[in-house]
Amino acid sequence: MDKNKPDDTHSHLTRRELLLATAGVAALHTAATASAADAATASATATTPPSTAAAASPSAVTGAPVAPAVVGPFSLPALPFADAALDPVISANTLGFHYGKHHRAYVDNLNKAVAGTPYADMALDKIIAATYGVADKSAVYNNASQHWNHSFYWRSLRPQGGGEPPAALRLKLETSFGSVDACRKELLTAATTEFGSGWAWLVQDGGRLAVVKTGNADSPASKGQRPLLTIDVWEHAYYLDYQNKRADYVAGVIGKLLNWGFAADNLGVA
Numbered sequence: 001m002d003k004n005k006p007d008d009t010h011s012h013l014t015r016r017e018l019l020l021a022t023a024g025v026a027a028l029h030t031a032a033t034a035s036a037a038d039a040a041t042a043s044a045t046a047t048t049p050p051s052t053a054a055a056a057s058p059s060a061v062t063g064a065p066v067a068p069a070v071v072g073p074f075s076l077p078a079l080p081f082a083d084a085a086l087d088p089v090i091s092a093n094t095l096g097f098h099y100g101k102h103h104r105a106y107v108d109n110l111n112k113a114v115a116g117t118p119y120a121d122m123a124l125d126k127i128i129a130a131t132y133g134v135a136d137k138s139a140v141y142n143n144a145s146q147h148w149n150h151s152f153y154w155r156s157l158r159p160q161g162g163g164e165p166p167a168a169l170r171l172k173l174e175t176s177f178g179s180v181d182a183c184r185k186e187l188l189t190a191a192t193t194e195f196g197s198g199w200a201w202l203v204q205d206g207g208r209l210a211v212v213k214t215g216n217a218d219s220p221a222s223k224g225q226r227p228l229l230t231i232d233v234w235e236h237a238y239y240l241d242y243q244n245k246r247a248d249y250v251a252g253v254i255g256k257l258l259n260w261g262f263a264a265d266n267l268g269v270a
């Protein structure tokens, strides 16, 4: 056979080989159709605000296959860092579960809860404000607020963070707390003394900065305070790495991961 004439190969295919080849084409077609459907789903999901439009697949974090997201107006925001970038304070394993499973579940459950309701056309912060304290809307509220809180938490962290705040923020911190160290200590105390699941926050409260804590899904924004930074103290945020030693996780976050620049941006003094 002339190897320069590949068409000759076809004349040697058996009926079995032809059937297998046909099946292969069919499988490729199925795969291509599935990929197109996935792309359409991703496109439909990525219709949320700009900060969350770049919906990252959690598989990019965990490397593991994940179930398709629930299609809806809200989507999981892309993480602002690589999955191992916060190691060793927060391991890639913890991040994979926290972001890829827990945060993702809040987004999926929110999309389910708002389907066919007026909330489906509302901005996330408007949903939180409208459902705060409304007993029969707790599923919408809890998932909406947890989605907001987690999106804010990821941006409150950065690799090689901690250290000293930008100068303008430092002045504000010194005015309100006496020193940056005093602010750090208040954050540590708030984060370690919150009973059960919750959050520790640096906020702007009127003309001063303050540290507050909230339980479960609550946000200081519901009380008119402006969030500047947050630390998640739900057990899922640290238990794989620290077990019951919440204080070690919090100290690591404050010392090595806090994104002071994000707080300065939120305060408008960057």
Ligand SMILES: [Fe+2]
Binding pocket: 098, 102, 150, 232, 234, 236, 237
């Ligand atoms: Fe969390």
